[in-house]
Amino acid sequence: MREADITVADMGEFGLIAAIAALAPPGPAQVVGIGDDAAVLRAPDGRVVATMDMLVQDRHFRLDWSSAFDIGCKAAAQNLADIAAMGASPVALLVGFAAPGDLAASWAQELARGLVAECSRCGAQLAGGDVSSAEKITLAITALGDLAGRAPVTRAGARPGDQVAVAGQLGYSAAGFALLSAGLTEPSALVERHRRPRPPYQAGPEAAGLGATAMIDVSDGLLADLGHVAGSSGVRIEVESGPLADARLRAAAAALGGADWRRWALTGGEDHALAATFPPGIALPGHWTVIGAVARGEGVRVDGTEYAGPSGWNHFPEQG
């Protein structure tokens, strides 16, 4: 049998786990790793941050648009970014993987390589998980993180007068999706970001250290996610679109015959940038861009008015 023909059913549960474990180096937090009833990880802070997402084939990813490696990177990134958004440093991932028995084993191994590669961007390790069979490839990712003595930064602490800032890229994933949909593969920086987001992991603990009052991972789109902050904090958030201008977004919009780059930046999801509120007067490092302010009231406004574009936020007040 050629290696390319080996399926996950041929490898079996134990063979597949062993192959994945061989790709996942132990991290500094490991006490007990893959292969026992449970993993044991150091949590020196005395608290642990924990989050989980599920990703289902043809709903969250498509096999014809993304490689297994890219899907692994993206699945890890969206959970590791949730850890950073609490002000914590990612420590470990647990990965549940269910797939049809006739899936190529090499696909599962490339997925694991993507998960491990993204973990290595933020010092986390692949510490355990489960393998099962299913008709569609289904991933369940749990990420664990460490606050290192900091208070967690929730969505609920924004106060009128705070400044609103973002770290990381906004609109790149949506622009990349629009380019791919039009059959274009340039600018590659945007297409690449659709396939593999680049969350600014270190900016999460940094924001906590700077005194951020609220923070969220931008997964649904900037306005939607700031809507969650506004709702949880009982405030209004005023966004200025000017600071969101980005040369790459403008170039892509022009290449597509005048697409709306503001819409990508304001409503495009899956970038996994971090949006946070900070007390007024705090000087922020250059990789944080101030994009607005917190006011009394409710909801999110853009440039002083309700945003009315497609995929706008009119339905978000229900979620507040």
Next chain:
Amino acid sequence: MREADITVADMGEFGLIAAIAALAPPGPAQVVGIGDDAAVLRAPDGRVVATMDMLVQDRHFRLDWSSAFDIGCKAAAQNLADIAAMGASPVALLVGFAAPGDLAASWAQELARGLVAECSRCGAQLAGGDVSSAEKITLAITALGDLAGRAPVTRAGARPGDQVAVAGQLGYSAAGFALLSAGLTEPSALVERHRRPRPPYQAGPEAAGLGATAMIDVSDGLLADLGHVAGSSGVRIEVESGPLADARLRAAAAALGGADWRRWALTGGEDHALAATFPPGIALPGHWTVIGAVARGEGVRVDGTEYAGPSGWNHFPEQG
């Protein structure tokens, strides 16, 4: 619309999460609960125990055999038992739930009630998770636990001369399955245990405190799981079948016209009993039953010989 007609799609992601959160009381470990980017839980020991399982409709459970409540109990139990098998106390569950949009919302809520009910048996809480859509109901459960200063008990520490003991019931789930398959619903104690196992959660930390050298959750069957201990520890395990005799198992075997109760106890999975090895001479509490001893060599033997029954363990040495 009648309440019975409401689907998970009608409730939507946020409505469903809110309904589940309303069923899940915060536990003593909660710092930040359901509804933020991630949960934050106390880990006063400075380490955290973490495990994950995936369960897929028609592979791990059937909607016509088990209620949503039972499926919730069982899904929680199998993960919480993995925590206990490390010598830890369960602290929290994260639950990923993917289902078709036309599933009755009441089914999802009954599932959540089952998860919460099982958590309440061991002091854990439902602390977070994710909701998504999928063609088949798919559950991903992550359990977290606390060692409270104890060393984790792995599968790798059994030594020749140790005694082998089990806490909890063995064979009840397999007997219940055989009864249901024959159209019987009595003895109800066995049928109930197939639907909802009763892991002896407190026996896990207890075993760690008593100096257990190795421990495992009996999920695949006693011989299979002791095979994992034997393989990881580099020892042979000698099991005596006499102490496994159980009046309820014998009665069910007789009711089925002479079924093999030993096979249920030795190879039936899903009971989530705990099997552990202890140094010789340690007096064990009455809810631990000594069933054998650790010797030099490899593999698992029953009553001094290889076990040759159906679903026997001849294929397990490959997994060692």
